[in-house]
Amino acid sequence: MRVIKAHDERKNEILNTAERLFRTKGYEKSTVNDILKEVDIAKGTFYHYFKSKEEVMDAIVLRYKDSIVSRAEKTLIRDDISPEEKLMHTFMAMRINDEVDGEMLNELHKAENALLHQKTLNQIVTAIAPILVKVIEEGTQKKAWRCKYPLQYMQIFLSASLTLTDEGIFALDADSQMKVIAALISVLEKMLDVPEDSFIQLFMQHW
Amino acid sequence: MRVIKAHDERKNEILNTAERLFRTKGYEKSTVNDILKEVDIAKGTFYHYFKSKEEVMDAIVLRYKDSIVSRAEKTLIRDDISPEEKLMHTFMAMRINDEVDGEMLNELHKAENALLHQKTLNQIVTAIAPILVKVIEEGTQKKAWRCKYPLQYMQIFLSASLTLTDEGIFALDADSQMKVIAALISVLEKMLDVPEDSFIQLFMQHW
DNA sequence: GATTATAGACTGACGGTCGGTCGGTGAAAG
DNA sequence: CTTTCACCGACCGACCGTCAGTCTATAATC
Numbered sequence: 001m002r003v004i005k006a007h008d009e010r011k012n013e014i015l016n017t018a019e020r021l022f023r024t025k026g027y028e029k030s031t032v033n034d035i036l037k038e039v040d041i042a043k044g045t046f047y048h049y050f051k052s053k054e055e056v057m058d059a060i061v062l063r064y065k066d067s068i069v070s071r072a073e074k075t076l077i078r079d080d081i082s083p084e085e086k087l088m089h090t091f092m093a094m095r096i097n098d099e100v101d102g103e104m105l106n107e108l109h110k111a112e113n114a115l116l117h118q119k120t121l122n123q124i125v126t127a128i129a130p131i132l133v134k135v136i137e138e139g140t141q142k143k144a145w146r147c148k149y150p151l152q153y154m155q156i157f158l159s160a161s162l163t164l165t166d167e168g169i170f171a172l173d174a175d176s177q178m179k180v181i182a183a184l185i186s187v188l189e190k191m192l193d194v195p196e197d198s199f200i201q202l203f204m205q206h207w
Numbered sequence: 208m209r210v211i212k213a214h215d216e217r218k219n220e221i222l223n224t225a226e227r228l229f230r231t232k233g234y235e236k237s238t239v240n241d242i243l244k245e246v247d248i249a250k251g252t253f254y255h256y257f258k259s260k261e262e263v264m265d266a267i268v269l270r271y272k273d274s275i276v277s278r279a280e281k282t283l284i285r286d287d288i289s290p291e292e293k294l295m296h297t298f299m300a301m302r303i304n305d306e307v308d309g310e311m312l313n314e315l316h317k318a319e320n321a322l323l324h325q326k327t328l329n330q331i332v333t334a335i336a337p338i339l340v341k342v343i344e345e346g347t348q349k350k351a352w353r354c355k356y357p358l359q360y361m362q363i364f365l366s367a368s369l370t371l372t373d374e375g376i377f378a379l380d381a382d383s384q385m386k387v388i389a390a391l392i393s394v395l396e397k398m399l400d401v402p403e404d405s406f407i408q409l410f411m412q413h414w
Numbered sequence: 415g416a417t418t419a420t421a422g423a424c425t426g427a428c429g430g431t432c433g434g435t436c437g438g439t440g441a442a443a444g
Numbered sequence: 445c446t447t448t449c450a451c452c453g454a455c456c457g458a459c460c461g462t463c464a465g466t467c468t469a470t471a472a473t474c
Binding site: 209211238239240250251253254258259260 | 427428429430431432435436437438
């Protein structure tokens with residue numbers, strides 16, 4: 001029985017199913033046949049839309065990055081919140097997330113998903129760091145922050161955050177997890193040369 | 208033609224060959240058959256020593272970690288160098304390295320080696336951070352360093368270092384690479400609450 | 415009728431298994 | 445002091461199942 005759908009609709013079906021499978025079973029352990037069975041299509045259909053299994057992963061990563069970037073950019077141009085709140089909102093967007101993206105950074109990064117994690121890390125750091133730099137520039141003007149290497153600091157902060165809070169890489173208990181996060185915020189304060197503990201409160205509110 | 212060797216000798220032959228192949232071709236692209244051909248053994252022999260291809264990778268990562276840890280521990284107990292020199296030596300050991308380990312962190316981390324990178328990162332951070340904490344404790348006494356989250360700071364520092372300076376993850380030109388390293392050292396200074404630029408000179412000497 | 419979407423049988427490569435062989439070792443038998 | 449023989453574990457390679465990816469045919473759509 002042959003069902004024909006609009007190009008984008010079918011493509012998204014594949015993408016959504018693949019994402020769910022990768023997230024729950026891991027990339028390596030999810031086979032193309034698994035995807036076919038769930039979407040209820042044949043091999044040829046899959047390869048009509050994507051030229052490889054890895055291309056599906058790349059598309060998923062890109063979609064995720066775009067959603068984070070778009071939220072970060074909306075936050076950037078707001079004029080009703082302070083720069084430090086903008087920083088916090090952007091970090092939160094990368095972690096908490098609603099529904100779809102939600103489990104991405106938390107569930108998707110199992111040990112089997114090293115490649116997916118690496119690709120995501122690369123995309124997020126590359127795309128988000130420059131946005132955060134703009135927030136820092138705003139803070140430098142309005143709040144007299146001082147920051148020697150804005151871009152590099154944000155790269156450091158983001159890569160450490162995404163790596164250390166990844167349950168697939170470091171299996172930390174809740175307490176250790178909180179200590180790492182507190183330390184990350186503390187590092188951020190030092191990076192921006194603001195008084196100790198001036199961000200941690202703000203963070204707790206948005207948690 | 209059947210050649211019989213001592214258990215450890217054969218095991219190391221497999222390990223060395225696998226490491227070289229993984230490093231040059233990447234883990235995924237190196238097949239078990241490639242290893243067999245180079246070591247000149249049969250399938251059964253390989254699986255007599257290792258129960259899977261991944262177990263070989265784990266053994267390689269462990270061997271690498273052990274070599275780094277052993278050097279770090281030797282550095283730790285020296286009494287002819289300052290704590291800041293100990294920090295630098297340990298970081299250097301993770302990057303420059305002689306011969307065998309040498310190309311590990313530089314060549315081995317191609318995009319195909321995400322899993323290998325992740326496993327190495329995990330091992331190094333888990334094993335080295337506690338040793339660096341001891342160096343910091345020494346510095347806190349002798350040099351009046353001040354450090355609020357020693358372990359977490361070292362975890363942050365190590366994971367950011369190993370991720371950002373990895374050519375397989377972020378392809379940076381020489382200039383960007385240097386800026387990131389300078390920023391990392393700057394962060395380290397802030398973490399230990401020492402004056403700005405007090406470590407950077409030291410680092411340049413050991414580079 | 416040309417293009418696009420779908421189908422699914424097929425291929426080749428790869429990781430891993432399995433039944434069995436061969437050489438060395440050590441102890442009992444001669 | 446040999447010789448025999450049971451046993452161990454290193455070694456072999458044909459074989460198997462799985463999986464990503466290919467190819468050709470065919471149905472729907474414009």
